[in-house]
Amino acid sequence: xxxxxxxxxxxxxxxxxxxxxxxxxxxxxxxxxxxxxxxxxxxxxxxxxxxxxxxxxxxxxxxxxxxxxxxxxxxxxxxxxxxxxxxxxxxxxxxxxxxxxxxxxxxxxxxxxxxxxxxxxxxxxxxxxxxxxxxxxxxxxxxxxxxxxxxxxxxxxxxxxxxxxxxxxxxxxxxxxxxxxxxxxxxxxxxxxxxxxxxxxxxxxxxxxxxxxxxxxxxxxxxxxxxxxxxxxxx
Amino acid sequence: xxxxxxxxxxxxxxxxxxxxxxxxxxxxxxxxxxxxxxxxxxxxxxxxxxxxxxxxxxxxxxxxxxxxxxxxxxxxxxxxxxxxxxxxxxxxxxxxxxxxxxxxxxxxxxxxxxxxxxxxxxxxxxxxxxxxxxxxxxxxxxxxxxxxxxxxxxxxxxxxxxxxxxxxxxxxxxxxxxxxxxxxxxxxxxxxxxxxxxxxxxxxxxxxxxxxxxxxxxxxxxxxxxxxxxxxxxxxxxxxxxxxxxxxxxxxxxxxxxxxxxxxxx
Amino acid sequence: xxxxxxxxxxxxxxxxxxxxxxxxxxxxxxxxxxxxxxxxxxxxxxxxxxxxxxxxx
Numbered sequence: 418x419x420x421x422x423x424x425x426x427x428x429x430x431x432x433x434x435x436x437x438x439x440x441x442x443x444x445x446x447x448x449x450x451x452x453x454x455x456x457x458x459x460x461x462x463x464x465x466x467x468x469x470x471x472x473x474x475x476x477x478x479x480x481x482x483x484x485x486x487x488x489x490x491x492x493x494x495x496x497x498x499x500x501x502x503x504x505x506x507x508x509x510x511x512x513x514x515x516x517x518x519x520x521x522x523x524x525x526x527x528x529x530x531x532x533x534x535x536x537x538x539x540x541x542x543x544x545x546x547x548x549x550x551x552x553x554x555x556x557x558x559x560x561x562x563x564x565x566x567x568x569x570x571x572x573x574x575x576x577x578x579x580x581x582x583x584x585x586x587x588x589x590x591x592x593x594x595x596x597x598x599x600x601x602x603x604x605x606x607x608x609x610x611x612x613x614x615x616x617x618x619x620x621x622x623x624x625x626x627x628x629x630x631x632x633x634x635x636x637x638x639x640x641x642x643x644x645x646x647x648x649x650x651x652x
Numbered sequence: 653x654x655x656x657x658x659x660x661x662x663x664x665x666x667x668x669x670x671x672x673x674x675x676x677x678x679x680x681x682x683x684x685x686x687x688x689x690x691x692x693x694x695x696x697x698x699x700x701x702x703x704x705x706x707x708x709x710x711x712x713x714x715x716x717x718x719x720x721x722x723x724x725x726x727x728x729x730x731x732x733x734x735x736x737x738x739x740x741x742x743x744x745x746x747x748x749x750x751x752x753x754x755x756x757x758x759x760x761x762x763x764x765x766x767x768x769x770x771x772x773x774x775x776x777x778x779x780x781x782x783x784x785x786x787x788x789x790x791x792x793x794x795x796x797x798x799x800x801x802x803x804x805x806x807x808x809x810x811x812x813x814x815x816x817x818x819x820x821x822x823x824x825x826x827x828x829x830x831x832x833x834x835x836x837x838x839x840x841x842x843x844x845x846x847x848x849x850x851x852x853x854x855x856x857x858x859x860x861x862x863x864x865x866x867x868x869x870x871x872x873x874x875x876x877x878x879x880x881x882x883x884x885x886x887x888x889x890x891x892x893x894x895x896x897x898x899x900x901x902x903x904x905x906x907x908x909x910x911x912x913x914x915x916x917x918x
Numbered sequence: 919x920x921x922x923x924x925x926x927x928x929x930x931x932x933x934x935x936x937x938x939x940x941x942x943x944x945x946x947x948x949x950x951x952x953x954x955x956x957x958x959x960x961x962x963x964x965x966x967x968x969x970x971x972x973x974x975x
Contacts, residue, residue, distance in 0.1 A: 578825060582818050586808055595804060596822065599797035600829045603836035610840065625839065633832055640828060644821055647740060691932070699928065710921035717931045759938075766934045770927050777923040875935060882942045889949045896956035903959075 418523040418642075425519065425527025430534060432504055439535045443496045447539055450489040451546045458485075462551050482553040483612030486543045487605050490572075493539050494532075494601075495594050498576035501532050502584045511584065515649055525577060525645035529638070533573035540565060557615035560623045564611035567630035568604050574637035575600055581648040604633055676881065683878040690871035697864045705861065711777045715857060718770040720868040721763050722792070724876045728760030729799055731880075733827035736820030747891065748884075750816035753823060755883030757802045759876065764796040787838040794833045798826040812891055 433439055455463050460472045461481055505511035514524060547553040555561065579596050583589045607626040614623030698716035705712035735753035738744045771789055776782045783789070802822045806815060857865055 575825070578821070582805075582821055586810070588808055592804065592808065595797075596801045599794050599801060600825060602794055603829070603832040606836045606840055629832070629836055629839075636828055636832070637825075640825065644740075644824070647817060648821060650817065695928070695932075699924075710924050713921075713924045714927045717927065721931060762934065762938050766931050769930050769934075773923050773927045773930070777921065875939075879939060879942065882939070882946065886942060886946045886949060889946070889953055893949055893952045893956065896953065900956050900959050 418520045418526070421519040421523025422526035422530065425514075425524050426530045426534075427527075429501065429504065429528060429531035433531070433535065438500050439497060439538070443493055443500075443535075444539065444542055446496065447489055447493050447542055448546055450492060451485065451543070451550055454485045454489070455550060464552075477617060478551055478553055479616035480613055482547050482551055483609045483616065485551075486540075486547055486612065487568075487608045489543055490536065490540060491598070491601065491605060494536060494572050494576050495597060497532050497535050497539075498580045498597070499589065499593060501528055501577065502580040502589070506584060521646035521649050522642040524649070525581075525641045526638075528580075529570075529573045529577040529641060532576055533569050536569045536573060537566075540569065553616070555616070556618065557620045557623070560611060560615040560620055560627065564608055564615070564623065564627050564630055567627060567634050568608040571604050571630060571634035571637055572601055574634060574641050578637065578641050578644065578648065581645065604630065607633070676885075680878065680881045680885075683874060683881065687871070687874040687878045690867070690874055694864070694868055694871045697860075697867065702860050702864055705857075708778070711774065712857070712861065714770060714774045714777070715861075716864050716868045717872075718767060718774060719865065720872040721770065722767045723869055724872050725760050725763040725767050725792075725795070727873075728756045728763060728876065729795065729823075729827070729830075731756040732760060732799070732802070733823045736823040736827075739816055740820045740824075747812070747816070747888070750812070750819060751884045751887035751891070752880070753816075753819055754806050754887050755880055757799055757806070757819070757823065759879050759883060761796065761799050761803055763876075764792060764799065768792055768796060785841055787834075787841050790837045790841065791834050794837070795830065798829060798833075799823075802826055812894065 458481065461476050462478070462485075505514060544553075544555070548555070576597060579593060579600075583592050583596070586592060607629045611623045611626040611630070614620060614626070694716065698713050702713070702716075704710045732753045735749045735756065739746070739749035739753065768789075771792070772782050775784055775789075802819060805818050805822045808815070808818075810818070
């Protein structure tokens with residue numbers, strides 16, 4: 418199963434490296450979202466150097482920035498998953514995959530891992546952008562890293578499941594968001610909480626959230642491994 | 653509560669003279685009667701016989717519906733997920749489970765919506781605001797969105813088997829999410845006090861009020877059961893129409909092709 | 919006198935369920951008519967729940 422997973426992971430990543438869709442389309446999208454956040458949360462996030470701003474002074478960036486990062490990541494997730502599904506739909510690649518004899522569980526893990534890798538790259542971009550645009554200051558790296566890693570795995574797992582569910586459907590663009598968003602709400606909640614605690618110094622309170630993220634990741638990784646065979650079945 | 657039996661197709665097992673032949677028809681009819689009767693009783697009890705609560709005033713009357721609709725909603729989603737699982741399991745896979753899953757999901761969404769609306773009204777009456785981000789309310793809202801997604805999934809045109817598979821898996825993903833949502837939101841906020849289903853917000857209900865509230869559970873469960881029978885049958889028939897419609901179209905096309913051959917000799 | 923909120927709540931619940939039940943019954947009648955039409959045009963007698971040629975498992 419793991420060998421098949423590595424095969425699929427390699428394939429998906431190589432396709433991305435060649436097509437550069439995530440790089441050229443999703444990454445700029447993510448940066449644009451950050452900019453739009455600056456507009457929509459003006460004076461909460463954006464400080465005018467010349468003006469003594471009572472609002473910005475009283476709203477700790479540590480509480481706002483995590484939300485932005487996770488929200489932006491959620492939008493990116495939808496795009497990355499849609500792309501992951503679209504790859505299989507081109508030129509009957511999906512049929513080839515089905516017939517290849519690869520273990521469905523392995524295919525699932527491989528695709529989910531590819532999604533996760535792309536998400537992680539985007540997260541680096543998001544965090545860097547937040548530090549640049551909003552003067553966010555990182556702290557408690559262990560908490561941040563573990564929370565982010567586990568959350569990413571969970572998001573990738575769920576996304577890949579739903580991606581397979583909606584593959585081949587014409588209404589996938591609108592269906593995927595409405596399906597994925599409610600399910601990953603706990604991840605957003607936990608991720609934001611963990612980041613807030615990390616950035617505001619209440620590190621101890623952040624770890625329960627990491628545990629929740631781990632449970633989420635385990636639940637949906639397991640589900641994907643068990644159910645992907647059914648998901649791949651020809652409709 | 654039954655469809656005019658002289659219009660029902662033979663496949664439904666109803667005789668031409670209108671007497672319901674199958675046991676399901678009888679059960680459904682009786683359930684329908686019982687549901688309406690119990691709702692009438694509930695209304696009389698809830699709005700007239702019981703008096704206002706000393707502490708909460710008239711608003712307590714909402715307690716005669718709200719917990720019951722919530723209970724039906726949760727049950728409906730449990731049924732959906734169970735039915736989905738039964739369909740997915742190869743040994744128990746039958747179209748019936750898909751019909752049950754779809755019916756229950758639809759009913760569940762309706763009842764969750766009503767629950768949220770009632771909760772909102774209750775909140776406005778009790779705390780002054782139409783919405784609170786407390787644990788139970790937020791969880792219920794997410795539950796609504798989760799299963800609205802499952803219902804949306806069912807509307808996508810596809811083969812019956814593919815739709816059944818998607819519904820089942822979608823329902824399972826949603827079902828697995830419910831405890832995760834519950835705990836994450838609970839840790840996040842706590843306003844709705846410790847409560848059993850019977851006593852939300854630490855409200856004390858006793859005597860006739862308690863009886864009425866318990867009766868409401870029975871009443872709405874009857875409604876759910878009746879709706880389930882109706883909706884499951886509807887789902888089955890709709891699928892038959894889909895299958896039959898295709899057959900009819902094929903036959904019609906074949907008939908056309910026959911006359912085409914004749915006509916093209918010109 | 920009854921609270922406005924109480925009335926609103928009860929109406930919401932009962933009317934909501936009532937409308938849903940009503941729509942279910944209406945749709946059932948429509949589908950029944952469609953089934954009848956199909957059966958008479960193809961001359962088949964489909965027993966409830968049988969697997970059609972589409973072979974849904």
